[in-house]
Structure formats: C-alpha cells, structure tokens
Amino acid sequence: MTKKNQDADVAFIQALAELLTENDLTELEVMREYGDNDSLNVRVSRAQEIVTQVAAPVAAAPAPVAAAAPAAAPAASSSEDPVSHPGAVTSPMVGTVYLQAEPGSPAFVSVGAQVKEGDTLLIIEAMKTMNHIPAPKSGTVKRILVEDSSAVEFGAPLMIIE
Structure with missing residues (x-):
C-alpha cells in the first residue's frame, strides 16, 4: 500500500x-x-459501551485482590502489560491526550490523587472535538501511562486507578 x-x-x-x-x-x-x-x-x-463493560467486572475485583495478596499486586502490575491490569483505564478512541483543560492550567489528576467515578481524568482530542474521559470507578490514581499532547490509539492504557 x-x-x-x-x-x-x-x-x-x-x-x-x-x-x-x-x-x-x-x-x-x-x-x-x-x-x-x-x-x-x-x-x-462507540467506546462508551466498552468502558462500561470493562468497568463492571473491575468493581468487584479490587477487594479480593487486596485482601488475598497485597504484596503481590504491585509486582504483578510492573511485570504485566498495563492494559491487563484490573484498574487500567483504556483509551476509547484514537486521538491526542491532554492532561489539563488548557495550557498552563493544573492537570485534571496526578499520581496519588483520589478520584470519584465520573471525574474527568483527561481529554482526548479527536477530529477537533475535545472528549472528556471520565473515571470508570472511584479510587486512587496509581500510574499515568501517557504524556501530555501524545497520540493514543484505541484500547491503549491511559492510567491505572486502584
């Protein structure tokens, strides 16, 4: 081609x-x-359907994992693909990631920040449209896997929320 x-x-x-x-x-x-x-x-x-499907099983998973093996979870997340992590938030579309609403303003979230379900985590610009990506569940932001103004593909891991 x-x-x-x-x-x-x-x-x-x-x-x-x-x-x-x-x-x-x-x-x-x-x-x-x-x-x-x-x-x-x-x-x-549309990605909203996929995010909803991914979020449902994740909601039940953190309690048994944390109670059964708290030391094993960090080791597993560092050796495995981030997209397979139960707290992974994946990109619902192809586009450009922005971690803040506009240049010079504070980031929506940072590592260690507490988020509630529905809070804006970041923006993905696709076709000149700014799409706010909401948190699929409440928790703590453990890792941010993308850089500001970087390109992302559909399904790419954006961050980890536990």
Whole structure:
C-alpha cells in the first residue's frame, strides 16, 4: 500500500468516526476495495459501551485482590502489560491526550490523587472535538501511562486507578 493510500485511509476512518458521532450511531462497518487482493475493512464503534463493560467486572475485583495478596499486586502490575491490569483505564478512541483543560492550567489528576467515578481524568482530542474521559470507578490514581499532547490509539492504557 502506498503512502498516498495510507493517508487517504486515515482520512476515511476519521470521517467514519465523525459520521458515527454526528448520527449518534453505536457501530459502523465498511469495506473499501481498491482492486485485486487490495481492500480495507474498517469497523468503528462507540467506546462508551466498552468502558462500561470493562468497568463492571473491575468493581468487584479490587477487594479480593487486596485482601488475598497485597504484596503481590504491585509486582504483578510492573511485570504485566498495563492494559491487563484490573484498574487500567483504556483509551476509547484514537486521538491526542491532554492532561489539563488548557495550557498552563493544573492537570485534571496526578499520581496519588483520589478520584470519584465520573471525574474527568483527561481529554482526548479527536477530529477537533475535545472528549472528556471520565473515571470508570472511584479510587486512587496509581500510574499515568501517557504524556501530555501524545497520540493514543484505541484500547491503549491511559492510567491505572486502584
């Protein structure tokens, strides 16, 4: 695939994401064919559903883990992929991360901060739209895994809340 096709595909996917939002759709799937043995299959879905599904099992997990092996939890989180951590908050979309509302203002959260379910953790800019990412549960911010103004992909771990 050429660089020109890649750029066109990125623009196409961004347009699909915008179409999804503007029409309040939950999922959109498209197949684009370029010729023999060259096609692009794209599936775009809203992240709110995924965040809700991930948050439900996590709510019950911290109590047994903390009670059963408090020393084992930090060791496991450092050796495992952060996305598999039970307190991981993952990106619901592709975009640019901002840790504060505007340059020069204080960050929404910092390591060690207490958050309540629904508090804004950060903003992800996608298609010139600022999307506030809420905390899926109450707890303490243990790790921030992204830097301000960095690009993130769908499903990438953003931070750990325990």
